[in-house]
Amino acid sequence: MDKLNWAILEELQKNARISFSEIGRKIGLTSPAVTERVRKMEDMGIIDSYKVNLSHQKIGYQLRAIITLRAFTGRLKAFLETVKDYKEVVNCYRITGNENIIMEVILRDQVHLEKLIDKLITYGETRTHIVLSNIVKDGPVKKNI
Template identity: 40%
Template sequence: MIDAINRKILAALQENARISFAELGKRVHLTAPAVAERVRKMESAGIITGYGVNVNLDKVGYPIVAMVQCKVYRAKEREFKELLLSYDEVIECLNTTGEQAFLVKLAVESMSQLDEILEAFIDFSDTNTMMILSTLVDRELPETFFK
């Protein structure tokens, strides 16, 4: 399903998810309906899982971003997951290998807000918090990933 044309479509959509099918068609040398059909097929196949917007957290009032490694206590995993879902400040959670099996990304308005959330985590896990100072690499997947 992923041929050279679909790779180009995916790359273009990553660059600008709001691109029209007509413009996308020009870039890959297909008609707008043909491109639309290819996009729909990739959506149905789960290759394209959604469209979004990148937000500057600092400019919308969340200047503090932290990564928290969590070593969840035995038999507390279900409750910990429910706790994570209860906080809008949790913007990502990865289940990883190793002792600290959860990596939680938080965006907060203040250090006191971060402290409150970490206090809630204490009942379910040991934590190690890292403050994000800057993002060095934040890029879309290159066409070569869609082989």
């Protein structure tokens, strides 16, 4: 990873729809050179996807929460197999510490949250935190983290 690849990644993280010619203008490369570098980073798995970020509130999901789960003995494996089917879960991480799992969920309202918690408590003890605002939104990966 050289300085130019990092510059390309910074531009793509700001706007994944930016044209390669526009990136080239910003960082001082030709469009074919940017294209070649991006393709190589895709082939190497450095860039693994391009995606759309939705405004969940504008499509009817007014509530965002962080839920931790401390799995009951013998229930973690079953949870790990089913959590992928929960449409409310937008991020789920297996973590160290007292809890086994931390999830970010989006929900229509408090009733929707209650129904999700009712499903989750069959796997373990939950702790729920309602998100008030997002201070850092999917910040870009930066060189020299």
